[in-house]
Amino acid sequence: MRNREIPRGTRDLLPDEVAVKRQMEDKAGKLFRSYGYEEVITPTVEFLEVVETGTGGSIREELFLFMDREGGILSLRPEMTVSIARLAATHLQDAGFPQRLFYMTNVFRHVQPHLAQYREFWQTGIELLGAPGVYADAEVISIAINTLQAIGLDNFKVSLNHIGIVNGLLDAAGLNPEEKETMRRLIEEKDLVELSALLEQASIDEALKEALASLPVLHGGLEVLQRLPQLERNATAAQAAQDLIKVYDLLKISGLSDHVVVDMGVLRGLDYYTGMVFEGYSPDLGYGLLGGGRYDNLMGKFGFPLPATGFAMGLDRLALVLKQREAEPERLLVGGRNYSAVIAKANELRGHGFIVETDVEGLSKAELEQKIAANPGRDLIFVD
Amino acid sequence: MAEYLTIALSKGTLLKPTLALFRQVGLPTEGVEPESRNMVFTFEQEAIKYIMCRPTDVPVYVEQGAADVGVVGKDVIVEQGKDVFEMVDLKYGYCRFVVAGPAAMQGARLKELNYKRVATKFPVMAERFFRSQGLQVEVIKLHGNVELAPLTGIADVIVDLVSTGATLRENNLVELVKIMDSTTRLVSNRVSYRTKHEKIQPLIERVQEIVKGGVGQ
Numbered sequence: 001m002r003n004r005e006i007p008r009g010t011r012d013l014l015p016d017e018v019a020v021k022r023q024m025e026d027k028a029g030k031l032f033r034s035y036g037y038e039e040v041i042t043p044t045v046e047f048l049e050v051v052e053t054g055t056g057g058s059i060r061e062e063l064f065l066f067m068d069r070e071g072g073i074l075s076l077r078p079e080m081t082v083s084i085a086r087l088a089a090t091h092l093q094d095a096g097f098p099q100r101l102f103y104m105t106n107v108f109r110h111v112q113p114h115l116a117q118y119r120e121f122w123q124t125g126i127e128l129l130g131a132p133g134v135y136a137d138a139e140v141i142s143i144a145i146n147t148l149q150a151i152g153l154d155n156f157k158v159s160l161n162h163i164g165i166v167n168g169l170l171d172a173a174g175l176n177p178e179e180k181e182t183m184r185r186l187i188e189e190k191d192l193v194e195l196s197a198l199l200e201q202a203s204i205d206e207a208l209k210e211a212l213a214s215l216p217v218l219h220g221g222l223e224v225l226q227r228l229p230q231l232e233r234n235a236t237a238a239q240a241a242q243d244l245i246k247v248y249d250l251l252k253i254s255g256l257s258d259h260v261v262v263d264m265g266v267l268r269g270l271d272y273y274t275g276m277v278f279e280g281y282s283p284d285l286g287y288g289l290l291g292g293g294r295y296d297n298l299m300g301k302f303g304f305p306l307p308a309t310g311f312a313m314g315l316d317r318l319a320l321v322l323k324q325r326e327a328e329p330e331r332l333l334v335g336g337r338n339y340s341a342v343i344a345k346a347n348e349l350r351g352h353g354f355i356v357e358t359d360v361e362g363l364s365k366a367e368l369e370q371k372i373a374a375n376p377g378r379d380l381i382f383v384d
Numbered sequence: 385m386a387e388y389l390t391i392a393l394s395k396g397t398l399l400k401p402t403l404a405l406f407r408q409v410g411l412p413t414e415g416v417e418p419e420s421r422n423m424v425f426t427f428e429q430e431a432i433k434y435i436m437c438r439p440t441d442v443p444v445y446v447e448q449g450a451a452d453v454g455v456v457g458k459d460v461i462v463e464q465g466k467d468v469f470e471m472v473d474l475k476y477g478y479c480r481f482v483v484a485g486p487a488a489m490q491g492a493r494l495k496e497l498n499y500k501r502v503a504t505k506f507p508v509m510a511e512r513f514f515r516s517q518g519l520q521v522e523v524i525k526l527h528g529n530v531e532l533a534p535l536t537g538i539a540d541v542i543v544d545l546v547s548t549g550a551t552l553r554e555n556n557l558v559e560l561v562k563i564m565d566s567t568t569r570l571v572s573n574r575v576s577y578r579t580k581h582e583k584i585q586p587l588i589e590r591v592q593e594i595v596k597g598g599v600g601q
Contacts, residue, residue: 114448192470193473283576287449
């Protein structure tokens with residue numbers, strides 16, 4: 001019997017869960033709007049070409065793919081940044097920049113489902129298009145932190161890094177693209193064992209080896225940059241470190257640096273990131289809550305070269321950390337023999353902000369009292 | 385209230401060398417006995433908690449964040465494919481994944497194994513290895529005594545963990561190909577590493593130092 005099954009990794013959300021979700025969405029949306037961000041909606045399906053142009057093809061295995069009737073290959077969107085880049089390249093070429101956009105939507109990935117990882121999950125996020133530089137990065141990271149706080153989280157950390165540091169060091173090491181990719185992955189996964197084995201075999205300058213080996217564990221305040229003397233000898237990495245310091249300083253001015261740590265191992269899986277990157281964590285959940293960064297080359301792939309930065313946060317994961325539903329207005333149940341009096345009373349009370357159910361079963365006062373005793377949480381108003 | 389650092393330990397052969405290492409590192413081990421039936425050991429003073437797990441469960445506990453760090457064999461990490469940070473190679477608990485077959489197959493080359501039947505307790509590992517070599521095999525999952533499979537004719541070769549090779553020899557099997565070496569690893573949860581960095585990073589550094597000098601068994 002299959003008529004009660006739902007596809008693996010998808011979920012029904014019941015009223016309590018939806019209430020928590022909507023409360024988070026309301027707070028996040030309000031906050032984004034207060035910074036001048038405007039909401040956009042894109043199609044749930046994109047052509048595979050669009051998704052792969054954006055993500056570089058590394059997430060092919062995670063896509064839900066199917067064909068349309070004209071033979072095109074469609075993908076359920078695996079994330080929103082690529083769709084927004086495509087949207088901007090199509091519709092916003094004549095707009096004033098910077099543009100500030102946000103979204104709240106479901107995305108789909110064919111992953112192994114487990115706690116905090118579903119095949120259909122909900123994301124909200126912002127994209128700041130057309131602004132290069134540290135002030136834009138600082139704005140996006142500030143909004144990420146403020147959103148977590150607005151939603152009701154206080155115990156969390158945001159890890160910052162700049163992709164240019166690892167890229168600069170890997171370029172200097174003279175590795176081929178495949179080796180670079182492997183090392184990036186090992187640094188990101190903090191696989192210290194494989195990384196040191198690989199570095200041991202590689203014919204790289206000893207000091208550089210040491211720097212690369214230390215990246216995954218450089219974690220803390222800005223002082224971790226001082227543990228990378230290689231930075232001074234590498235123009236790309238030095239510039240990246242300067243940007244990182246500047247962003248950190250800007251966050252400090254905004255009073256947000258308590259939540260921020262520098263973590264040289266944060267590289268973000270997706271290929272499109274080019275500069276600052278960051279991730280958010282709560283000690284109450286073994287998986288990340290949000291991630292984002294600068295992606296200055298992505299828009300160009302859609303024929304509209306433009307610097308950009310943004311982040312996405314996982315609403316399902318936030319819900320696991322928050323759990324509790326906030327207090328709502330008082331609930332009332334209005335009953336009575338005179339329909340017009342009942343309706344008038346109910347509407348009056350709704351006007352005062354109460355949540356009002358009316359009796360639709362034609363019950364007596366005693367029966368309604370029994371009903372409420374069996375299922376409390378409402379007060380009875382009986383109109384005689 | 386002190387925040388605990390929770391460590392998942394593999395029961396069985398790895399436990400003894402792990403406890404020896406922990407003593408050297410200065411972690412509390414008093415009363416943590418291999419024979420004990422306790423599953424959780426709490427050291428309030430040091431804010432350390434140990435969870436005693438089957439080795440195959442350690443990556444699960446660590447990935448989910450039920451444990452912040454864990455001690456487990458590389459073989460288990462590979463087979464389970466869990467998303468954990470691999471911080472230190474502890475060097476002990478050495479074994480290797482091999483493809484082995486009846487003595488008559490001695491010297492057989494890998495490509496001769498194409499379309500053969502492979503019995504193993506590690507189907508993920510076996511499948512991935514042959515696929516990466518461009519070969520297709522039929523993987524037969526068994527839960528133990530894999531050496532029996534070629535003798536009884538349910539498989540042509542086996543993929544198994546070998547440390548000395550004695551079991552293979554006893555069953556008249558020979559090692560054909562080594563897939564990979566495995567030793568014990570100190571692993572960490574992705575988020576714990578960041579949220580409890582001030583506890584985990586010094587631990588990693590102390591362990592690294594000791595491992596470099598060779599672990600007392």
